[in-house]
Amino acid sequence: MSPRPIRLRKISNPPVISGFKPYGNNKKSGKTESIFLHLEEYESLRLCDHEMLNHSQAAESMAVSRPTLTRIYSKARKKIAEALVTGKQIIIEGGKIYYDSEWLKCNTCSCFFNNPDKQKKIKECPLCGSNNLSN
Amino acid sequence: MKVAITSSGNTMESKLDQRFGRCSFFVIYDSETKGMEFIPNPNKDAQEGAGPASVQLVASRNVSKIISGEFGIKIKSLIDSLKIQMIALKDSDKSINEVIEMLNH
Numbered sequence: 001m002s003p004r005p006i007r008l009r010k011i012s013n014p015p016v017i018s019g020f021k022p023y024g025n026n027k028k029s030g031k032t033e034s035i036f037l038h039l040e041e042y043e044s045l046r047l048c049d050h051e052m053l054n055h056s057q058a059a060e061s062m063a064v065s066r067p068t069l070t071r072i073y074s075k076a077r078k079k080i081a082e083a084l085v086t087g088k089q090i091i092i093e094g095g096k097i098y099y100d101s102e103w104l105k106c107n108t109c110s111c112f113f114n115n116p117d118k119q120k121k122i123k124e125c126p127l128c129g130s131n132n133l134s135n
Numbered sequence: 136m137k138v139a140i141t142s143s144g145n146t147m148e149s150k151l152d153q154r155f156g157r158c159s160f161f162v163i164y165d166s167e168t169k170g171m172e173f174i175p176n177p178n179k180d181a182q183e184g185a186g187p188a189s190v191q192l193v194a195s196r197n198v199s200k201i202i203s204g205e206f207g208i209k210i211k212s213l214i215d216s217l218k219i220q221m222i223a224l225k226d227s228d229k230s231i232n233e234v235i236e237m238l239n240h
Contacts, residue, residue, distance in 0.1 A: 012215070013212075013215060013216045014212060014216055099211065099212035099215060109224075109237060110224075110225075110227075111222055111223060111224045111225075111227075112222070112223040112225070113220060113221060113222040113223070114215070114220060114221050115220070116214075116215060116218045116219060116220050116221075117218060126200060126220060126222060127202070127222055127224075127234075127237050127238060127240075128237045128240050129240035
């Protein structure tokens with residue numbers, strides 16, 4: 001039997017940089033190795049340690065279950081710790097993800113719009129001003 | 136607050152263009168001064184990359200909302216990261232005049 005397919009993780013914004021490079025290497029061992037930090041792991045770090053959400057809130061925002069989020073998060077911490085300790089460079093790339101922000105529909109003028117600012121809740125339609133909205 | 140609207144012509148009676156990247160004109164409407172500006176889209180006949188190039192053009196005018204028929208997958212995340220609000224009016228044959236009237240609700 002084939003395993004249950006991986007659920008796509010929802011990511012709100014792509015990271016502003018694509019990785020980190022170590023500097024001041026004492027050992028002259030030539031090329032630095034790299035670690036691939038997946039985008040979903042980056043997002044879990046952003047939600048848990050930057051936005052200070054708890055795991056269940058972060059899980060909801062990434063459209064996965066709470067245990068899955070915790071697994072992604074611990075993987076992210078493990079990878080970053082390994083990079084810091086062994087002096088590897090971090091490349092933020094890959095992962096089963098899709099980008100999306102919250103989309104709403106106005107029932108009066110039947111337009112769709114998104115919410116770019118996650119701090120604020122949208123109460124009325126930005127186009128016609130009606131408050132008859134649905135998800 | 137500035138709003139960008141995709142237009143199929145350069146008059147107030149022109150219809151809202153259903154495509155974002157390859158629309159004919161962008162209307163930049165300023166809701167405070169009520170002024171507007173028609174910008175011909177240089178990416179209208181671009182082979183590829185019309186969407187991201189158009190986003191750059193619109194974003195350089197500091198708009199906070201974009202109204203169009205649809206937004207492609209390439210630019211949704213781009214516009215999202217620029218914190219611009221997207222408003223999609225699917226299958227509507229509203230003119231620029233009507234859209235601006237709705238904005239001034």
